[in-house]
Amino acid sequence: MSFLSYLINGLSLGSVYAIIALGYTMVYGIAKMLNFAHGDVIMVGGFAIYTLMNSMGVNPIIAVLISVVICTALGMAIEKIAYKPLRKASPLAVLITAIGVSYLLQNLALLIFGSDAKLFSSVVSVPAANIGAISITGETIVTIVACIIIMIVLTLFIKKTKAGQAMLAVSEDKEAAELMGINVNATISLTFAIGSGLAAIAGALLCSAYPALTPYTGSMPGIKAFVAAVFGGIGSIPGAFVGGLLLGIIENLSKAYISSQMADAIVFSVLIIVLLVKPTGILGKKISEKV
Amino acid sequence: MAMLEVKDLEVSYGMIKAIKGVSFEVNEGEVISLIGANGAGKTTILHAVSGLLSKDSGSVTFMGQDITATPAHSIVYLGMAHVPEGRRVFAQLSVLENLKLGAYTRKDKNELEETLAMVYKRFPRLEERKNQMAGTLSGGEQQMLAMGRALMSHPKLILMDEPSMGLSPIFVEEIFSIIRDISASGTTVLLVEQNAKKALSIADRAYVLETGNVTLSGDAKELTNDESVKKAYLGE
Numbered sequence: 088m089s090f091l092s093y094l095i096n097g098l099s100l101g102s103v104y105a106i107i108a109l110g111y112t113m114v115y116g117i118a119k120m121l122n123f124a125h126g127d128v129i130m131v132g133g134f135a136i137y138t139l140m141n142s143m144g145v146n147p148i149i150a151v152l153i154s155v156v157i158c159t160a161l162g163m164a165i166e167k168i169a170y171k172p173l174r175k176a177s178p179l180a181v182l183i184t185a186i187g188v189s190y191l192l193q194n195l196a197l198l199i200f201g202s203d204a205k206l207f208s209s210v211v212s213v214p215a216a217n218i219g220a221i222s223i224t225g226e227t228i229v230t231i232v233a234c235i236i237i238m239i240v241l242t243l244f245i246k247k248t249k250a251g252q253a254m255l256a257v258s259e260d261k262e263a264a265e266l267m268g269i270n271v272n273a274t275i276s277l278t279f280a281i282g283s284g285l286a287a288i289a290g291a292l293l294c295s296a297y298p299a300l301t302p303y304t305g306s307m308p309g310i311k312a313f314v315a316a317v318f319g320g321i322g323s324i325p326g327a328f329v330g331g332l333l334l335g336i337i338e339n340l341s342k343a344y345i346s347s348q349m350a351d352a353i354v355f356s357v358l359i360i361v362l363l364v365k366p367t368g369i370l371g372k373k374i375s376e377k378v
Numbered sequence: 379m380a381m382l383e384v385k386d387l388e389v390s391y392g393m394i395k396a397i398k399g400v401s402f403e404v405n406e407g408e409v410i411s412l413i414g415a416n417g418a419g420k421t422t423i424l425h426a427v428s429g430l431l432s433k434d435s436g437s438v439t440f441m442g443q444d445i446t447a448t449p450a451h452s453i454v455y456l457g458m459a460h461v462p463e464g465r466r467v468f469a470q471l472s473v474l475e476n477l478k479l480g481a482y483t484r485k486d487k488n489e490l491e492e493t494l495a496m497v498y499k500r501f502p503r504l505e506e507r508k509n510q511m512a513g514t515l516s517g518g519e520q521q522m523l524a525m526g527r528a529l530m531s532h533p534k535l536i537l538m539d540e541p542s543m544g545l546s547p548i549f550v551e552e553i554f555s556i557i558r559d560i561s562a563s564g565t566t567v568l569l570v571e572q573n574a575k576k577a578l579s580i581a582d583r584a585y586v587l588e589t590g591n592v593t594l595s596g597d598a599k600e601l602t603n604d605e606s607v608k609k610a611y612l613g614e
Contacts, residue, residue, distance in 0.1 A: 249482065256468055256479050262430055263466040268454035268483035268531065 092221040093343040094336060099227040099296065101335020102234035106289040107312030108319070108327035109241065110282030116258040116322035117278045120181045124165060124188035126309015128283050131192060132158045132290030133300050134200060137207055147210035155287040162283025163276050171272065189306075196302035209295040230292045237285065238328050245324065254278060258322070311338075314358050320371025329369055379442060381406045381566055382427070382535060387436035389419075389426045396422045398590040399436070404535065409557070409567040411577040411598065413611055414587035420570040421463055423587075424537050427568075428460040429453045441534070455483050459533035463540045463570075465524040469513030473504055476512050476523055480530030490530075497526040500559065518549035525556065535566045542573050554580055574611035578602045586611070 107129065114122045132154045139150040169188050173181050213225030245251035256264040257274045265271055286305075293308055294300055311334060319330025337357055341350040361369065380403035389397040397419045404410045412420045425431040427438055429450035437446045445453055450460075459480075468476050477497060481490050498505035501522045507515065512523055521541055528536055538557065542550040550573070558580055561567050571577035578584055578598045586594035586607060594607065601607050 252471075252475060252479055253482065255471060255475075259468045259470055260466055262450075263462060263468065264479075265430060265450040266428065266454065266460045266462060266466075267479045267527075268451050269479075270449075270451045 089221055092223075093339050095221070095223055095227060097336035097339030098332060099230045099335070100339055101315075101332035102230045103289050103293045103296070103308065103331075104312045104315045104334050105234050105328045105331025106237055106285050106292070107308060108316040108331045109237070109324060110285045110289075111313050111316040112319075112321055112324060112327040113254075113278050114282050115316070117254055118166075118170065118275050120170065120178065121185060121313070122165075122170075122279075122282075123182070123185040123309070123313075124192060125282065125286060126305040126307075126312065127189050127192035127196075128158050128162060128165075128286040128305065129290035129293065129308060130196060130300075130302060130305035131161060132287035133207060133294040133304055134196060134205075135287075136210060136291055136294070137205055137300055140208060140210075147208075147212070151210055151288070151291045154291060155284045158287035158290075159280045159284040162279040162286070165283075166276055166279040171275075193302045193306070200302065202301065204299040204301045207294040207298040207300045209298065210291050211295050224296075226292070226296045230296065233288065233292060234328075234331075237288070238324075241281075241324060250274070250277060311354070314354065318358055318361055318368055320368030323368070323370045326368055326370035333369075380404060380439075381441060382568065383437075383439040384423070384427065385437045385439075387423065387426060387438065388434040389422055389431055390434055391422075395434075396590055397426065400587070400590070400592050401436075402585050402592065402595070404566060404568050406534075406566055407561075407564070408582045409561045409569060409580055411569045411571060411581035411584040412587055413571060413574040413577055413584055415611075416572065417589070418587040419590045420587055421539055424460060424462075424539050424568070424570055428458060428537055430460075454531055457532075457534035458537065459528035459531050459535070460537040461524045461528045461539060461541065463543065465517075465520040467512040467515075467520050467523050467527070469511065471512055472509050473512055473515070473523055474508040476527050477504070477508075477530050480527030481532075483531050489532075493530055493532055497529050500529075500556065501526050518545050518552070521545060521549070521553060522556075525553075525560075529560070529565075533565060535568065536560065537568045537570075539570045540572060541569070542571065542576065550576065574607075575602075575613075578612075 110125050135154040135157045136150045139145040139153055140147060165188055169184050170181060173184060209226060211225045211229045213229055215225055216223045216228060245254060253269045253274050256267060256269055257271050261271050312331065315330035315334040316327050318334060319326030334354060338350050338354050341353040345353065382404040385401050387397055387400045388395065400423060412423060414420055426433055429448055433446055437444060440456055440458060443456065477494060481493065484490055503519055504523060504526050515523060541553050545553065554576055557567060569577055578601060581598040583596065584598045584601050585592050
């Protein structure tokens with residue numbers, strides 16, 4: 088394979104990381120918490136599609152849409168039941184709760200679906216494209232295009248809509264946002280809904296490219312996406328996008344040219360180096376001084 | 379009937395009782411000032427009135443409606459705006475975006491444009507800097523933005539918490555003349571100030587607070603001439 092095809096595959100993997108990282112970074116930006124159960128929502132989305140397609144014969148596109156609805160509801164439910172009662176608790180308590188929710192989801196999936204890997208059939212029916220000597224799979228094309236569309240829509244949503252501006256206000260100052268008439272709890276809930284809906288899409292794309300589905304499928308991509316979000320600057324939406332893409336490319340090129348066993352170690356080393364040089368991440372905002 | 383009526387209000391921070399049974403009222407068109415030393419509970423009272431803090435006991439009634447347990451974001455819809463201590467502008471957003479968030483509760487676009495024009499007329503500096511990030515404004519300009527943002531909701535009652543704090547004397551003069559303007563245009567004002575002299579000069583009536591209790595109240599002019607007030611708060 089040529090450098091270009093490694094690069095394109097990296098871009099595709101990075102697009103999945105970016106979509107997951109968007110959920111991480113939005114929730115962090117607004118609720119100021121790390122939702123470590125975010126990766127497991129991807130897995131739930133994967134199993135939802137798997138069940139709908141294999142046991143119920145649902146059309147792939149409709150299965151993805153239903154999965155988005157399920158994950159959106161799941162994300163809002165997790166926020167309401169597990170995190171909302173802890174709004175005033177210490178960040179450590181919230182973090183431990185998030186890890187607990189993550190284990191709960193994994194073990195529920197284990198109980199229902201068992202531990203052996205399920206063969207996920209791709210939801211993508213776009214044919215592979217041949218450009219010169221390299222062939223790009225339909226999954227790769229759809230993943231990259233989906234990521235770009237999501238990024239554009241999300242940016243417009245935040246910049247142009249009232250709900251988007253309310254999100255920015257809540258992320259900066261919850262009390263001041265309340266005084267504008269913004270329902271802070273509803274805004275946080277909306278953020279979880281969007282992040283979890285995106286996780287469902289990421290799940291569909293990830294499982295289409297890597298079709299072995301287990302209860303732990305979301306765990307590693309979740310951690311990688313968290314790294315991508317920190318890499319790009321946690322709380323920053325363009326940062327999650329850039330961080331995700333870079334991470335995917337670095338991971339794939341390391342696998343191709345250095346060592347596939349070392350790829351993860353290299354990814355995390357790059358993160359450490361970036362944070363040493365620029366602690367706020369690539370596009371992270373400096374913490375502004377209050378006058 | 380009073381526009382705002384606070385009755386036997388008690389508020390705690392954790393174990394500490396900060397407000398110990400305060401009652402006061404604000405009538406339509408008035409400028410009412412709460413004065414008192416640091417820690418007397420002035421800011422706590424405003425936070426309780428606008429719904430940011432929950433109350434232990436007592437009641438808050440606004441425009442005839444009991445808002446004791448109403449959440450802060452719903453109270454804004456009833457026509458109350460709160461300019462918090464320390465301005466609390468959204469530093470990462472532009473001046474214009476801040477002002478638009480101030481009008482979050484309003485639906486009508488045309489009315490909104492009118493109010494924006496009115497706010498720009500009152501604060502020309504905000505129009506000059508409408509695309510600038512709010513965090514880059516000076517303290518006085520941020521105070522103007524915080525006031526303009528509150529006016530964007532077209533409030534009937536505006537609560538102001540230490541609007542002159544940390545400002546240069548020129549800005550202090552300007553801020554107080556703006557408060558006078560706001561009052562003259564028909565908005566009722568509840569003002570909390572450490573600068574008691576200034577506050578009494580524009581208030582109709584005032585309440586003096588000491589460690590969570592109202593110790594004195596009455597006509598602002600009479601309070602200005604009261605010996606104990608003079609001694610404790612006016613530095614005479």
